[in-house]
Amino acid sequence: MSDAREIWIALRHQAQLKGFRVLVRPMEPSAMAYCSYEPKEIVISDRLDPIEAVSRLAHEVAHLHLHADLGGPDDLQHQGIREIEAELVAYDVLQSNGIRPDDSMIRYMTSWAKTVTSQRPVELVQALADSLVVERRLLSTSVQSYVRAHLRPSASVDDLGPDGPGL
């Protein structure tokens, strides 16, 4: 289980591996975060609470992992699909690291799904979740490993509990 600050540091490391800086700055009240490619920056609003801030950072880092090579939003893939995919990965990063994702993340995905299909938005989100099993696991695991290796130097000792008979 990690706290928001630890996940933030691990995600910032993921962004840095892709050449992006992470900045916290004042923003318009309606904006929470954005990612720029020139210069390479992920910018998070300074008025978010720690869970919101780490959710937005996870979302932007997920875009880097999933969509950085696809070009602008007018590219083949519908922007709605990309937004849902990034949010699905962010959702898993939080949940798998012990933070309960806010319901607004579900609403965000459903509202984008409605721009893609008016008929079955929830089914679309589920289908995308199923298709991203590997990617969802990958970023979550990277975050967990980073927290364990760099932010909890003593954790490896605790992990050496008895795991077999006679030990």
Ligand SMILES: [Zn+2]
């Ligand atoms: Zn996005």
